Amino acid sequence: xxxxxxxxxxxxxxxxxxxxxxxxxxxxxxxxxxxxxxxxxxxxxxxxxxxxxxxxxxxxxxxxxxxxxxxxxxxxxxxxxxxxxxxxxxxxxxxxxxxxxxxxxxxxxxxxxxxxxxxxxxxxxxxxxxxxxxxxxxxxxxxxxxxxxxxxxxxxxxxxxxxxxxxxxxxxxxxxxxxxxxxxxxxxxxxxxxxxxxxxxxxxxxxxxxxxxxxxxxxxxxxxxxxxxxxxxxxxxxxxxxxxxxxxxxxxxxxxxxx
Amino acid sequence: xxxxxxxxxxxxxxxxxxxxxxxxxxxxxxxxxxxxxxxxxxxxxxxxxxxxxxxxxxxxxxxxxxxxxxxxxxxxxxxxxxxxxxxxxxxxxxxxxxxxxxxxxxxxxxxxxxxxxxxxxxxxxxxxxxxxxxxxxxxxxxxxxxxxxxxxxxxxxxxxxxxxxxxxxxxxxxxxxxxxxxxxxxxxxxxxxxxxxxxxxxxxxxxxxxxxxxxxxxxxxxxxxxxxxxxxxxxxxxxxxxxxxxxxxxxxxxxxxxxxxxxxxxxxxxxxxxxxxxxxxxxxxxxxxxxxxxxxxxxxxxxxxxxxxxxxxxxxx
Numbered sequence: 173x174x175x176x177x178x179x180x181x182x183x184x185x186x187x188x189x190x191x192x193x194x195x196x197x198x199x200x201x202x203x204x205x206x207x208x209x210x211x212x213x214x215x216x217x218x219x220x221x222x223x224x225x226x227x228x229x230x231x232x233x234x235x236x237x238x239x240x241x242x243x244x245x246x247x248x249x250x251x252x253x254x255x256x257x258x259x260x261x262x263x264x265x266x267x268x269x270x271x272x273x274x275x276x277x278x279x280x281x282x283x284x285x286x287x288x289x290x291x292x293x294x295x296x297x298x299x300x301x302x303x304x305x306x307x308x309x310x311x312x313x314x315x316x317x318x319x320x321x322x323x324x325x326x327x328x329x330x331x332x333x334x335x336x337x338x339x340x341x342x343x344x345x346x347x348x349x350x351x352x353x354x355x356x357x358x359x360x361x362x363x364x365x366x367x368x369x370x371x372x373x374x375x376x377x378x379x380x381x382x383x384x385x386x387x388x389x390x391x392x393x394x395x396x397x398x399x400x401x402x403x404x405x406x407x408x409x410x411x412x413x414x415x416x417x418x419x420x421x422x423x424x425x426x427x428x429x430x431x
Numbered sequence: 432x433x434x435x436x437x438x439x440x441x442x443x444x445x446x447x448x449x450x451x452x453x454x455x456x457x458x459x460x461x462x463x464x465x466x467x468x469x470x471x472x473x474x475x476x477x478x479x480x481x482x483x484x485x486x487x488x489x490x491x492x493x494x495x496x497x498x499x500x501x502x503x504x505x506x507x508x509x510x511x512x513x514x515x516x517x518x519x520x521x522x523x524x525x526x527x528x529x530x531x532x533x534x535x536x537x538x539x540x541x542x543x544x545x546x547x548x549x550x551x552x553x554x555x556x557x558x559x560x561x562x563x564x565x566x567x568x569x570x571x572x573x574x575x576x577x578x579x580x581x582x583x584x585x586x587x588x589x590x591x592x593x594x595x596x597x598x599x600x601x602x603x604x605x606x607x608x609x610x611x612x613x614x615x616x617x618x619x620x621x622x623x624x625x626x627x628x629x630x631x632x633x634x635x636x637x638x639x640x641x642x643x644x645x646x647x648x649x650x651x652x653x654x655x656x657x658x659x660x661x662x663x664x665x666x667x668x669x670x671x672x673x674x675x676x677x678x679x680x681x682x683x684x685x686x687x688x689x690x691x692x693x694x695x696x697x698x699x700x701x702x703x704x705x706x707x708x709x710x711x712x713x714x715x716x717x718x719x720x721x722x723x724x725x726x727x728x729x730x731x732x733x734x735x736x737x738x739x740x741x742x743x744x745x746x747x748x
Binding site: 175178179181182183186189190193256257258260261262263264265266267268427429430431 | 449489492493494495496512513515516518519520522525526527528530531539540542543544545584587588591597
């Protein structure tokens with residue numbers, strides 16, 4: 173177990189080193205910080221709820237660009253290793269394909285969390301300069317975005333095992349959008365009068381991710397409380413969904429011929 | 432206790448099909464491949480491009496799953512991850528994370544291989560010295576030449592002191608000095624009791640250092656055995672150089688000696704033929720008015736054996 177963790181750590185550290193050299197990361201980070209700052213301009217167009225508009229834009233920028241980094245770097249995570257043939261020497265060591273995948277996922281997750289910290293710092297700085305309040309709920313809401321990105325990276329890792337980076341980006345982005353609507357789909361389905369629709373939407377809701385579990389922007393911006401049990405459920409949901417996705421990805425990847 | 436050397440690599444009736452197109456069609460890459468490599472020997476796995484050498488090696492490394500048959504190393508099936516604790520692998524034209532330095536990449540592989548933390552730094556220094564890269568230890572790999580990357584590849588393959596080393600085209604991209612150094616290194620591994628399995632195109636290297644070889648052509652093993660035994664079975668025993676043969680005399684030689692190989696035409700003709708046919712050939716040349724310039728005993732080279740195996744594989748059945 174310790175040896176397995178040590179191998180996962182080695183792959184994760186290497187993935188982190190590689191990811192922080194990716195220019196796309198800095199481009200997206202720059203845009204996100206720019207958009208967080210641009211919230212000041214947008215808020216100045218309004219006479220009411222200036223702080224709320226500023227922080228709503230800031231939180232949206234954090235979620236959007238965090239997802240962008242997770243999707244675009246995650247989509248090439250495994251495929252690039254196979255394509256560049258760097259995987260041959262790695263898998264010739266006593267490293268299982270599952271350990272390799274978990275290491276790649278963990279390395280990118282840590283990278284994205286670091287970017288999230290930088291975006292959060294920019295958010296706090298802009299809020300302070302504009303005189304908007306910064307509460308513990310903001311921290312909780314941003315931490316939940318971190319959990320959402322953890323799940324999103326697991327999904328990107330899964331697609332990266334089975335298809336090209338372009339298609340993997342497309343599928344992961346699609347699932348991210350659907351994941352923010354899956355709860356609405358479920359609620360709508362339950363209201364249908366046809367017997368099969370609630371069953372189908374229920375099944376879809378069970379399979380598709382529900383990223384609204386991690387969306388507490390409204391609470392953070394308007395100073396509403398975020399309950400501990402909601403955060404606890406989000407942690408469990410993110411861990412469970414990531415583990416299941418990575419287990420399926422490992423099972424598929426283990427059977428794949430690396431030509 | 433038997434005197435038979437221990438089997439280290441055993442491949443039996445290995446078949447590999449790859450799906451092509453939309454996955455409906457299958458292309459057979461390996462057909463009933465069987466061979467064994469023994470403990471402490473340098474085993475050469477040779478064949479023309481596209482013969483299936485790299486696919487066989489990928490099966491042995493667990494990178495590709497066999498369609499049928501079996502492959503084992505040190506008595507364990509290659510699908511068992513424990514096998515990889517005892518093997519080192521240098522892929523053809525190895526690719527690395529070029530943002531790392533030579534020292535960092537070796538540290539990465541040492542961690543993956545489970546080399547103890549207290550031994551890691553010393554082992555890395557030792558290997559950097561062995562492959563003559565101590566001076567470039569802290570340079571990023573993106574500034575390395577192909578030959579230097581090849582040396583990093585050799586070092587990573589040996590990082591955990593494996594008992595079996597698989598090398599795919601180890602001389603690729605190296606200058607003559609580099610090739611000699613790698614050759615010496617491989618011989619050093621054998622002296623240390625390790626088994627070396629080597630895929631290569633460079634037959635002169637194989638002939639120089641390998642104990643045994645298997646020749647694979649079109650996905651099937653055509654020959655397997657000790658290099659000296661295979662070379663000793665060579666078809667050509669002598670080279671006769673003659674002059675002044677008329678065209679019809681050349682034709683009659685070709686008809687009379689179907690196993691002879693004639694090179695050149697006109698005034699100066701070189702004839703390679705089995706030793707037992709030399710006397711008869713000389714008589715025919717003299718009778719035809721030609722003159723014999725020289726007769727030399729000719730040892731078949733591994734290249735002859737190899738080309739013969741390829742030719743036979745390509746003959747219609």
